Amino acid sequence: MPRYAGRPELLLCGLLLGGCATGTPPPAVATPTASAQAPPTATWTPSTTPTATTTPTPTFPADALVDADGLNLRAGPDTMHPSRDVLLRGTPVALEGRSHDDRWLAVRSPADDRGWISAEFVTLRRDLAGVPTQITPTPPPSPTPTAIPMDPSRPLVLVPPAVAQGEPVLIRLREPGAERVVALLDTVEVPLHRLDGDRWAGIIPASPDIAPGQQPVYLTVIRPGGEAVPMTEMLTLRDGHYPEETITLDLEQTPERAAWIDPAVRDGELARLTELTRPVGAERFWSGTWRAPITPTVSSLFGGKRDYNAGAYRGRHSGLDLRARMGAPIRAPARGRVVLVETFVVLGNAVWLDHGWGVYSGYGHLGEPRVAVGDWVEPGDVLGLAGASGAVTGPHLHWEVRVAGVPVHPARWLERDVGFAP
Numbered sequence: 080m081p082r083y084a085g086r087p088e089l090l091l092c093g094l095l096l097g098g099c100a101t102g103t104p105p106p107a108v109a110t111p112t113a114s115a116q117a118p119p120t121a122t123w124t125p126s127t128t129p130t131a132t133t134t135p136t137p138t139f140p141a142d143a144l145v146d147a148d149g150l151n152l153r154a155g156p157d158t159m160h161p162s163r164d165v166l167l168r169g170t171p172v173a174l175e176g177r178s179h180d181d182r183w184l185a186v187r188s189p190a191d192d193r194g195w196i197s198a199e200f201v202t203l204r205r206d207l208a209g210v211p212t213q214i215t216p217t218p219p220p221s222p223t224p225t226a227i228p229m230d231p232s233r234p235l236v237l238v239p240p241a242v243a244q245g246e247p248v249l250i251r252l253r254e255p256g257a258e259r260v261v262a263l264l265d266t267v268e269v270p271l272h273r274l275d276g277d278r279w280a281g282i283i284p285a286s287p288d289i290a291p292g293q294q295p296v297y298l299t300v301i302r303p304g305g306e307a308v309p310m311t312e313m314l315t316l317r318d319g320h321y322p323e324e325t326i327t328l329d330l331e332q333t334p335e336r337a338a339w340i341d342p343a344v345r346d347g348e349l350a351r352l353t354e355l356t357r358p359v360g361a362e363r364f365w366s367g368t369w370r371a372p373i374t375p376t377v378s379s380l381f382g383g384k385r386d387y388n389a390g391a392y393r394g395r396h397s398g399l400d401l402r403a404r405m406g407a408p409i410r411a412p413a414r415g416r417v418v419l420v421e422t423f424v425v426l427g428n429a430v431w432l433d434h435g436w437g438v439y440s441g442y443g444h445l446g447e448p449r450v451a452v453g454d455w456v457e458p459g460d461v462l463g464l465a466g467a468s469g470a471v472t473g474p475h476l477h478w479e480v481r482v483a484g485v486p487v488h489p490a491r492w493l494e495r496d497v498g499f500a501p
Protein backbone atom coordinates (compact mmCIF):
# COMPACT_ATOMS: atom_id res chain seq x y z
CA MET A 80 0.00 0.00 0.00
CA PRO A 81 1.36 3.45 -0.81
CA ARG A 82 1.78 5.63 2.22
CA TYR A 83 0.99 9.28 1.77
CA ALA A 84 3.06 11.57 3.90
CA GLY A 85 0.90 14.60 3.19
CA ARG A 86 -2.43 15.41 4.77
CA PRO A 87 -4.81 15.45 1.81
CA GLU A 88 -7.81 16.24 4.01
CA LEU A 89 -6.26 19.61 4.73
CA LEU A 90 -4.86 20.15 1.27
CA LEU A 91 -8.21 19.50 -0.34
CA CYS A 92 -9.67 22.58 1.16
CA GLY A 93 -6.67 24.82 0.82
CA LEU A 94 -5.63 24.01 -2.72
CA LEU A 95 -8.53 23.66 -5.04
CA LEU A 96 -9.97 27.04 -5.96
CA GLY A 97 -7.60 28.71 -3.54
CA GLY A 98 -9.52 27.76 -0.45
CA CYS A 99 -13.08 27.32 0.61
CA ALA A 100 -13.58 30.82 1.84
CA THR A 101 -12.44 34.07 0.34
CA GLY A 102 -10.09 36.13 2.41
CA THR A 103 -8.00 34.84 5.28
CA PRO A 104 -9.51 31.80 6.90
CA PRO A 105 -10.26 32.42 10.56
CA PRO A 106 -8.93 30.09 13.22
CA ALA A 107 -11.01 26.95 13.31
CA VAL A 108 -13.47 27.64 16.08
CA ALA A 109 -15.68 24.68 15.49
CA THR A 110 -14.41 21.26 14.64
CA PRO A 111 -17.26 18.97 13.74
CA THR A 112 -17.27 15.91 15.91
CA ALA A 113 -16.27 12.78 14.08
CA SER A 114 -19.24 11.08 15.64
CA ALA A 115 -21.09 8.49 13.60
CA GLN A 116 -18.75 6.17 11.76
CA ALA A 117 -19.49 6.75 8.09
CA PRO A 118 -20.72 3.72 6.16
CA PRO A 119 -18.34 2.59 3.42
CA THR A 120 -20.82 3.13 0.63
CA ALA A 121 -22.97 6.20 0.34
CA THR A 122 -26.68 6.06 -0.09
CA TRP A 123 -29.00 8.82 -1.10
CA THR A 124 -30.79 10.16 1.91
CA PRO A 125 -33.75 12.35 1.13
CA SER A 126 -33.82 15.67 2.90
CA THR A 127 -35.95 15.73 6.01
CA THR A 128 -36.63 19.44 5.85
CA PRO A 129 -39.87 20.86 4.45
CA THR A 130 -40.09 21.20 0.69
CA ALA A 131 -40.63 24.53 -1.01
CA THR A 132 -44.39 23.94 -1.26
CA THR A 133 -44.96 23.90 2.51
CA THR A 134 -45.49 27.05 4.49
CA PRO A 135 -42.13 28.46 5.59
CA THR A 136 -41.36 28.10 9.29
CA PRO A 137 -41.74 31.44 11.04
CA THR A 138 -38.34 31.16 12.74
CA PHE A 139 -35.32 30.11 10.67
CA PRO A 140 -33.44 27.18 12.24
CA ALA A 141 -29.98 28.65 12.84
CA ASP A 142 -28.19 25.29 13.14
CA ALA A 143 -24.85 26.90 12.39
CA LEU A 144 -23.35 30.35 11.82
CA VAL A 145 -20.92 31.23 9.04
CA ASP A 146 -17.57 32.10 10.57
CA ALA A 147 -15.63 33.40 7.55
CA ASP A 148 -15.62 36.57 5.48
CA GLY A 149 -17.44 35.17 2.47
CA LEU A 150 -18.00 31.43 2.47
CA ASN A 151 -18.72 29.73 -0.86
CA LEU A 152 -22.06 27.93 -1.09
CA ARG A 153 -21.14 25.19 -3.53
CA ALA A 154 -23.12 22.83 -5.74
CA GLY A 155 -21.53 19.81 -4.08
CA PRO A 156 -19.36 18.62 -1.19
CA ASP A 157 -15.97 19.54 -2.61
CA THR A 158 -14.14 22.68 -3.66
CA MET A 159 -14.23 21.50 -7.24
CA HIS A 160 -17.97 22.14 -7.39
CA PRO A 161 -18.87 25.61 -8.66
CA SER A 162 -19.82 28.27 -6.16
CA ARG A 163 -23.50 29.28 -6.31
CA ASP A 164 -23.42 32.07 -3.79
CA VAL A 165 -21.26 33.58 -1.08
CA LEU A 166 -22.50 33.64 2.53
CA LEU A 167 -21.32 36.48 4.73
CA ARG A 168 -19.91 36.12 8.24
CA GLY A 169 -22.66 35.54 10.81
CA THR A 170 -25.21 34.21 8.30
CA PRO A 171 -27.32 31.48 9.94
CA VAL A 172 -27.79 28.25 8.00
CA ALA A 173 -30.12 25.29 8.40
CA LEU A 174 -28.35 21.92 8.29
CA GLU A 175 -29.82 19.39 5.86
CA GLY A 176 -26.99 16.92 5.47
CA ARG A 177 -23.31 16.26 5.85
CA SER A 178 -20.59 14.44 3.94
CA HIS A 179 -19.38 11.11 5.25
CA ASP A 180 -16.22 12.63 6.63
CA ASP A 181 -18.15 15.55 8.22
CA ARG A 182 -16.05 18.04 6.30
CA TRP A 183 -18.92 19.39 4.19
CA LEU A 184 -22.40 20.43 5.23
CA ALA A 185 -25.49 20.54 3.04
CA VAL A 186 -27.26 23.72 4.11
CA ARG A 187 -30.17 26.02 3.37
CA SER A 188 -29.63 29.74 3.64
CA PRO A 189 -32.19 32.25 4.96
CA ALA A 190 -32.72 33.22 1.29
CA ASP A 191 -33.73 29.57 0.68
CA ASP A 192 -30.65 28.79 -1.41
CA ARG A 193 -29.36 25.24 -1.00
CA GLY A 194 -25.79 24.05 -1.36
CA TRP A 195 -22.69 22.78 0.42
CA ILE A 196 -20.28 24.67 2.65
CA SER A 197 -17.03 23.63 4.28
CA ALA A 198 -17.61 22.60 7.90
CA GLU A 199 -14.30 24.19 8.80
CA PHE A 200 -15.73 27.69 8.56
CA VAL A 201 -18.88 27.49 10.65
CA THR A 202 -19.80 27.59 14.32
CA LEU A 203 -22.13 24.68 15.00
CA ARG A 204 -25.21 25.25 17.12
CA ARG A 205 -26.39 21.64 17.09
CA ASP A 206 -24.88 18.16 17.17
CA LEU A 207 -24.02 16.73 13.76
CA ALA A 208 -25.00 13.24 14.89
CA GLY A 209 -28.65 13.86 14.02
CA VAL A 210 -27.87 15.24 10.56
CA PRO A 211 -28.14 12.66 7.74
CA THR A 212 -25.14 11.87 5.55
CA GLN A 213 -25.77 12.65 1.90
CA ILE A 214 -24.21 12.53 -1.47
CA THR A 215 -25.28 14.71 -4.34
CA PRO A 216 -25.62 13.80 -7.97
CA THR A 217 -23.20 15.37 -10.44
CA PRO A 218 -24.21 19.02 -10.81
CA PRO A 219 -25.55 20.04 -14.20
CA PRO A 220 -23.27 22.27 -16.26
CA SER A 221 -23.69 25.95 -15.59
CA PRO A 222 -26.07 27.37 -18.21
CA THR A 223 -24.67 30.88 -18.15
CA PRO A 224 -20.95 31.32 -18.71
CA THR A 225 -19.46 34.56 -17.47
CA ALA A 226 -19.54 36.95 -20.37
CA ILE A 227 -16.56 39.26 -20.69
CA PRO A 228 -17.36 41.41 -23.72
CA MET A 229 -14.63 42.48 -26.10
CA ASP A 230 -13.35 45.93 -25.24
CA PRO A 231 -12.48 47.77 -28.46
CA SER A 232 -9.82 49.80 -26.63
CA ARG A 233 -8.06 46.61 -25.51
CA PRO A 234 -7.51 44.41 -28.54
CA LEU A 235 -5.58 41.73 -26.62
CA VAL A 236 -7.20 40.19 -23.53
CA LEU A 237 -6.30 37.25 -21.29
CA VAL A 238 -9.30 35.53 -19.67
CA PRO A 239 -8.89 35.40 -16.76
CA PRO A 240 -6.01 37.86 -16.38
CA ALA A 241 -4.78 36.03 -13.26
CA VAL A 242 -4.61 32.26 -12.79
CA ALA A 243 -2.77 29.79 -10.60
CA GLN A 244 0.05 27.64 -11.94
CA GLY A 245 -1.40 24.74 -13.90
CA GLU A 246 -4.49 26.50 -15.25
CA PRO A 247 -5.71 27.21 -18.78
CA VAL A 248 -5.93 30.77 -20.12
CA LEU A 249 -8.07 32.01 -22.98
CA ILE A 250 -6.39 34.55 -25.28
CA ARG A 251 -8.69 36.87 -27.21
CA LEU A 252 -7.51 39.21 -29.89
CA ARG A 253 -9.16 41.73 -32.20
CA GLU A 254 -6.81 42.22 -35.12
CA PRO A 255 -8.11 43.25 -38.54
CA GLY A 256 -5.01 42.66 -40.63
CA ALA A 257 -3.94 39.20 -39.45
CA GLU A 258 -3.44 36.14 -41.55
CA ARG A 259 -2.05 33.99 -38.73
CA VAL A 260 -1.48 34.55 -35.01
CA VAL A 261 0.70 32.53 -32.63
CA ALA A 262 1.02 32.92 -28.85
CA LEU A 263 3.89 31.90 -26.57
CA LEU A 264 3.90 31.44 -22.80
CA ASP A 265 7.10 30.10 -21.28
CA THR A 266 8.08 27.37 -23.75
CA VAL A 267 4.63 26.52 -25.10
CA GLU A 268 3.45 27.96 -28.39
CA VAL A 269 -0.13 27.70 -29.63
CA PRO A 270 -1.87 29.18 -32.65
CA LEU A 271 -4.95 31.37 -32.22
CA HIS A 272 -8.05 30.55 -34.24
CA ARG A 273 -10.06 33.01 -36.32
CA LEU A 274 -13.60 33.23 -34.90
CA ASP A 275 -14.88 35.53 -37.61
CA GLY A 276 -13.65 38.68 -39.33
CA ASP A 277 -11.05 40.25 -37.05
CA ARG A 278 -11.73 38.17 -33.91
CA TRP A 279 -9.21 35.54 -32.84
CA ALA A 280 -9.04 33.23 -29.81
CA GLY A 281 -7.06 30.31 -28.47
CA ILE A 282 -6.21 28.52 -25.24
CA ILE A 283 -2.72 28.45 -23.78
CA PRO A 284 -1.70 26.39 -20.74
CA ALA A 285 0.10 27.96 -17.77
CA SER A 286 2.21 24.94 -16.87
CA PRO A 287 2.38 23.97 -13.16
CA ASP A 288 6.16 24.33 -13.56
CA ILE A 289 6.27 28.03 -14.55
CA ALA A 290 7.37 30.33 -11.72
CA PRO A 291 4.61 32.43 -10.12
CA GLY A 292 4.64 36.17 -10.74
CA GLN A 293 4.10 38.35 -13.81
CA GLN A 294 4.60 36.20 -16.90
CA PRO A 295 4.55 37.66 -20.41
CA VAL A 296 2.33 36.11 -23.07
CA TYR A 297 3.96 36.96 -26.41
CA LEU A 298 1.86 37.16 -29.54
CA THR A 299 3.08 37.31 -33.09
CA VAL A 300 0.58 38.59 -35.63
CA ILE A 301 1.52 37.62 -39.14
CA ARG A 302 0.11 39.94 -41.78
CA PRO A 303 -0.48 39.02 -45.43
CA GLY A 304 2.91 39.37 -47.10
CA GLY A 305 4.70 37.95 -44.07
CA GLU A 306 5.13 41.05 -41.86
CA ALA A 307 5.31 39.91 -38.21
CA VAL A 308 3.94 42.25 -35.53
CA PRO A 309 4.81 41.45 -31.89
CA MET A 310 2.37 42.05 -29.01
CA THR A 311 2.66 41.29 -25.28
CA GLU A 312 0.16 40.97 -22.44
CA MET A 313 1.14 40.16 -18.87
CA LEU A 314 -0.40 37.20 -17.10
CA THR A 315 -0.53 37.21 -13.31
CA LEU A 316 0.46 33.72 -12.23
CA ARG A 317 -0.36 32.74 -8.64
CA ASP A 318 1.32 29.98 -6.71
CA GLY A 319 -0.61 26.74 -7.21
CA HIS A 320 0.48 25.52 -3.73
CA TYR A 321 1.06 22.06 -5.07
CA PRO A 322 1.75 19.62 -2.26
CA GLU A 323 4.79 17.39 -2.04
CA GLU A 324 3.87 13.77 -1.52
CA THR A 325 6.05 10.87 -0.50
CA ILE A 326 4.87 7.47 -1.65
CA THR A 327 6.53 4.23 -0.64
CA LEU A 328 5.76 1.00 -2.45
CA ASP A 329 6.76 -2.18 -0.66
CA LEU A 330 8.59 -3.91 -3.49
CA GLU A 331 9.54 -6.90 -1.35
CA GLN A 332 5.91 -7.79 -0.78
CA THR A 333 4.83 -6.82 -4.30
CA PRO A 334 7.86 -7.04 -6.63
CA GLU A 335 5.58 -6.80 -9.68
CA ARG A 336 5.05 -3.14 -8.78
CA ALA A 337 8.65 -2.25 -9.59
CA ALA A 338 7.52 -1.31 -13.11
CA TRP A 339 5.22 1.33 -11.59
CA ILE A 340 8.21 3.45 -10.60
CA ASP A 341 10.60 2.45 -13.37
CA PRO A 342 11.68 5.79 -14.90
CA ALA A 343 11.88 4.22 -18.37
CA VAL A 344 8.27 3.00 -18.13
CA ARG A 345 6.85 6.20 -16.63
CA ASP A 346 8.75 8.60 -18.86
CA GLY A 347 7.82 6.48 -21.89
CA GLU A 348 4.11 6.76 -21.03
CA LEU A 349 4.39 10.49 -20.40
CA ALA A 350 6.19 11.06 -23.69
CA ARG A 351 3.48 9.11 -25.53
CA LEU A 352 0.70 11.17 -23.95
CA THR A 353 2.51 14.46 -24.54
CA GLU A 354 2.97 13.51 -28.19
CA LEU A 355 -0.70 12.51 -28.51
CA THR A 356 -2.00 15.73 -26.98
CA ARG A 357 0.39 18.29 -28.48
CA PRO A 358 -1.33 18.97 -31.84
CA VAL A 359 -3.62 22.01 -31.75
CA GLY A 360 -6.59 21.55 -34.07
CA ALA A 361 -8.23 24.59 -35.66
CA GLU A 362 -11.75 23.56 -34.70
CA ARG A 363 -13.32 23.68 -31.25
CA PHE A 364 -15.66 20.73 -30.71
CA TRP A 365 -16.98 21.56 -27.23
CA SER A 366 -18.96 24.49 -25.91
CA GLY A 367 -20.00 25.54 -22.43
CA THR A 368 -18.95 24.44 -18.99
CA TRP A 369 -18.01 20.77 -18.75
CA ARG A 370 -19.83 18.19 -16.64
CA ALA A 371 -17.87 15.96 -14.28
CA PRO A 372 -17.10 12.47 -15.64
CA ILE A 373 -18.33 10.99 -12.34
CA THR A 374 -19.56 12.50 -9.05
CA PRO A 375 -16.48 14.57 -8.30
CA THR A 376 -15.17 13.49 -4.93
CA VAL A 377 -11.45 14.06 -5.01
CA SER A 378 -9.18 11.36 -3.61
CA SER A 379 -5.89 12.81 -4.86
CA LEU A 380 -5.15 16.34 -5.96
CA PHE A 381 -3.89 17.61 -9.28
CA GLY A 382 -0.31 18.80 -9.50
CA GLY A 383 1.26 17.25 -6.41
CA LYS A 384 4.96 16.56 -6.66
CA ARG A 385 5.44 12.88 -5.91
CA ASP A 386 8.55 11.19 -4.70
CA TYR A 387 8.35 7.42 -4.96
CA ASN A 388 10.55 5.17 -2.82
CA ALA A 389 13.03 7.84 -1.72
CA GLY A 390 13.87 9.23 -5.13
CA ALA A 391 13.48 6.06 -7.24
CA TYR A 392 11.07 8.13 -9.34
CA ARG A 393 10.02 11.76 -9.07
CA GLY A 394 7.10 13.22 -10.97
CA ARG A 395 4.05 15.41 -10.78
CA HIS A 396 0.50 14.08 -10.51
CA SER A 397 -0.77 15.15 -13.91
CA GLY A 398 -4.46 14.60 -13.20
CA LEU A 399 -7.15 14.61 -10.57
CA ASP A 400 -8.12 11.32 -8.91
CA LEU A 401 -11.84 10.92 -8.32
CA ARG A 402 -13.39 8.22 -6.20
CA ALA A 403 -15.20 5.58 -8.24
CA ARG A 404 -16.78 2.26 -7.46
CA MET A 405 -15.80 -0.71 -9.67
CA GLY A 406 -18.01 -0.63 -12.74
CA ALA A 407 -19.32 2.92 -12.25
CA PRO A 408 -19.94 4.60 -15.62
CA ILE A 409 -17.37 7.23 -16.61
CA ARG A 410 -18.93 9.85 -18.86
CA ALA A 411 -17.64 12.32 -21.42
CA PRO A 412 -17.48 15.82 -19.89
CA ALA A 413 -17.82 17.57 -23.23
CA ARG A 414 -18.06 16.89 -26.95
CA GLY A 415 -15.00 15.30 -28.47
CA ARG A 416 -13.50 12.57 -30.60
CA VAL A 417 -11.86 9.44 -29.18
CA VAL A 418 -8.17 9.50 -30.15
CA LEU A 419 -6.77 6.72 -27.96
CA VAL A 420 -7.98 3.51 -26.33
CA GLU A 421 -5.00 1.65 -24.95
CA THR A 422 -3.58 -0.19 -21.95
CA PHE A 423 -0.60 1.33 -20.12
CA VAL A 424 1.50 0.00 -17.24
CA VAL A 425 0.83 3.04 -15.01
CA LEU A 426 -2.36 4.56 -16.45
CA GLY A 427 -3.97 1.14 -16.99
CA ASN A 428 -6.86 0.98 -19.46
CA ALA A 429 -7.12 4.51 -20.79
CA VAL A 430 -9.37 6.54 -23.08
CA TRP A 431 -8.36 9.95 -24.44
CA LEU A 432 -10.61 12.51 -26.14
CA ASP A 433 -9.69 15.37 -28.46
CA HIS A 434 -11.94 18.39 -27.81
CA GLY A 435 -10.29 20.62 -30.40
CA TRP A 436 -8.15 23.79 -30.02
CA GLY A 437 -5.42 21.62 -28.47
CA VAL A 438 -7.62 20.52 -25.54
CA TYR A 439 -7.61 16.81 -24.65
CA SER A 440 -9.01 14.84 -21.72
CA GLY A 441 -7.89 11.41 -20.49
CA TYR A 442 -9.47 8.72 -18.30
CA GLY A 443 -7.21 6.16 -16.64
CA HIS A 444 -7.45 2.96 -14.57
CA LEU A 445 -10.70 1.96 -16.32
CA GLY A 446 -12.03 -1.55 -15.91
CA GLU A 447 -13.42 -1.58 -19.40
CA PRO A 448 -13.41 1.01 -22.19
CA ARG A 449 -16.72 1.35 -24.01
CA VAL A 450 -15.59 3.46 -26.98
CA ALA A 451 -13.28 3.02 -29.95
CA VAL A 452 -10.80 5.35 -31.65
CA GLY A 453 -12.64 7.60 -34.07
CA ASP A 454 -15.94 7.64 -32.12
CA TRP A 455 -17.55 11.02 -31.49
CA VAL A 456 -18.91 11.47 -27.99
CA GLU A 457 -21.38 13.96 -26.57
CA PRO A 458 -21.44 15.19 -22.95
CA GLY A 459 -22.73 12.35 -20.75
CA ASP A 460 -21.88 9.51 -23.16
CA VAL A 461 -20.31 6.56 -21.35
CA LEU A 462 -16.60 6.24 -22.17
CA GLY A 463 -16.02 3.17 -20.05
CA LEU A 464 -16.49 1.63 -16.63
CA ALA A 465 -14.38 2.50 -13.62
CA GLY A 466 -11.83 -0.05 -12.48
CA ALA A 467 -8.46 -0.57 -10.91
CA SER A 468 -6.18 -1.25 -13.88
CA GLY A 469 -2.59 -0.02 -13.96
CA ALA A 470 -0.61 1.36 -11.02
CA VAL A 471 -3.33 1.61 -8.38
CA THR A 472 -4.15 0.10 -5.03
CA GLY A 473 -7.90 0.53 -5.42
CA PRO A 474 -10.53 1.59 -7.94
CA HIS A 475 -10.63 5.25 -8.91
CA LEU A 476 -10.66 7.47 -11.96
CA HIS A 477 -7.52 9.34 -12.94
CA TRP A 478 -8.90 12.31 -14.89
CA GLU A 479 -6.52 14.43 -16.84
CA VAL A 480 -6.89 17.48 -19.09
CA ARG A 481 -4.07 18.64 -21.32
CA VAL A 482 -3.69 21.70 -23.50
CA ALA A 483 -1.06 21.49 -26.24
CA GLY A 484 0.54 18.60 -24.35
CA VAL A 485 0.66 20.37 -20.95
CA PRO A 486 -1.45 19.01 -18.04
CA VAL A 487 -3.81 21.60 -16.55
CA HIS A 488 -6.23 21.48 -13.64
CA PRO A 489 -9.30 19.47 -14.72
CA ALA A 490 -11.60 21.19 -12.20
CA ARG A 491 -11.31 24.57 -13.95
CA TRP A 492 -13.36 23.19 -16.87
CA LEU A 493 -16.24 22.40 -14.50
CA GLU A 494 -16.33 25.94 -13.11
CA ARG A 495 -16.34 28.11 -16.20
CA ASP A 496 -16.57 27.93 -19.96
CA VAL A 497 -12.83 28.08 -20.58
CA GLY A 498 -13.23 28.63 -24.31
CA PHE A 499 -16.02 31.20 -24.15
CA ALA A 500 -15.27 33.98 -26.60
CA PRO A 501 -18.31 36.24 -27.17
Ligand SMILES: [Zn+2]
Pocket residue numbers: 379396398399400476477478
Ligand atom coordinates in the same frame (compact mmCIF):
# COMPACT_ATOMS: atom_id res chain seq x y z
ZN1 LIG B 1 -4.08 9.92 -10.71
